[in-house]
Amino acid sequence: MKRIILLLVAAITVVACGKGDDKNESNTKKFNPPAWIQGTWLDSSNIGYKFEVNDFCVIVPTQEICYNQGIFATEVTDVKEEKTDNIYKVSFRLSNATTYIYEFKKKSDTQIIVTTPYKELTKK
Helix, strand or coil, X not given: CHHHHHHHHHHHHXXXXXXXXXXXXXXXXXXXXXXXXXXXXXXXXXXXXXXXXXXXXXXECCEEEECCCHHHCCCXXXXXXXXXXXXXXXXXXXXXXXXXXXXXXXEECCEEEEECCEEEEEEC
């Protein structure tokens, strides 16, 4: 009887400590912008976007909001990306409530266009 109890405890411990429960697993790369758009892009009011190898950030004059790190890292779900040599589309859901959709077009090596609302940004 003791062997059966020990085997059950061992089995429960293995299941409870399985790889699927690792909190760090949820911090995997969610955003993967193409190389041509990586960097910081701003308008004349210093409002814009920052693209890193594995992150997407919105920049406003007083703060930078990144979605793959900080307070939003666990809130972002359902990330979908479309990438070409001159277009980057990304959509994601925040806190299972609001869906955000962005589309960027490469105008030149130093300028991109945000399609909705239309805005031209310059690389800084």
